[in-house]
Ligand code: NAD
């Protein structure tokens with residue numbers, strides 16, 4: 001088969017590799033119908049994720065059709081159309097038992113990280129992929145839900161919902177600010193309405209992204225390029241600060257923005273992946289009764305989100321900005337890597 005293989009910082013190729021095979025009885029093999037690229041794949045390609053070594057097939061998102069199941073798999077069968085979750089869940093370790101498969105302790109050399117595909121083992125940017133612990137890691141797709149509506153459920157939709165909206169404890173009537181209107185921030189905006197947010201304020205430096213946010217549930221948009229962003233947001237809350245500030249960028253400056261925007265009793269929900277230490281103004285925050293949350297997505301809400309997609313209550317197909325086929329995956333990387341110029345959000349790459 002062919003796959004997108006990482007060959008060290010800055011090096012990747014769409015090349016012929018051996019077909020994956022069942023290794024453990026709980027594995028299945030999936031023929032990938034649609035996959036996509038995540039910002040994390042760009043970080044890997046820069047060499048920022050050292051556990052990803054030369055020869056690894058990238059990708060942790062996708063929709064596919066099962067071609068083969070291991071002998072311990074009874075709830076899935078060849079021919080099933082499935083969502084491949086970015087988190088692999090054994091279902092029986094202590095973290096899986098407490099609904100935190102982000103820290104699944106099952107093997108594959110991961111030391112407590114449930115994100116294994118395209119990280120510790122070969123991933124989904126390939127014609128076929130081996131999915132371990134398949135019964136806990138795949139979701140059958142109901143007929144009528146398209147690949148484009150479903151693939152955002154692999155990662156971005158549960159991430160924005162679980163780590164942004166749910167960790168942020170959004171309640172009816174809340175004013176929610178989302179810093180960063182990339183796919184993950186937009187996913188938080190799309191799902192904040194589920195808990196009854198009264199206002200959803202999208203904040204980004206990129207005018208195209210803030211404008212796009214209006215189609216994902218944002219009621220107000222703020223460009224944070226100038227000086228006025230803080231006053232603009234505070235004016236929407238009678239000067240008090242927002243109830244929930246969701247950080248969906250992953251930079252020290254944007255985390256600080258979230259702590260500046262949150263009001264007394266509010267929550268800062270950090271979603272961004274940080275590579276540098278961040279200043280925490282605890283001297284200002286303690287007296288405001290502010291809670292700060294962090295997290296790696298567990299994707300335990302995917303079945304619930306899928307029901308909302310099947311009913312047309314959520315429309316994640318809106319994330320698809322560009323379409324490619326597998327043999328043009330390098331063009332897909334180029335387009336996705338220049339998001340500000342190309343206005344890309346999620347690229348759908350199909351067989
Ligand atoms: P992205 O790069 O597409 O989007 C980030 C957005 O932030 C861009 O629109 C950019 O213009 C904006 N931005 C940059 N600097 C800014 C600033 N100073 N002020 C306001 N906006 C600014 O990224 P994404 O794919 O949407 O992911 C967002 C973050 O979520 C990343 O850090 C990613 O690694 C992380 N993530 C976390 C998890 C998790 O489980 N916690 C899972 C997936 C992704």
Ligand code: ZN
Pocket residue numbers: 089090091092093094095096097101103104105106
């Ligand atoms: Zn587990």
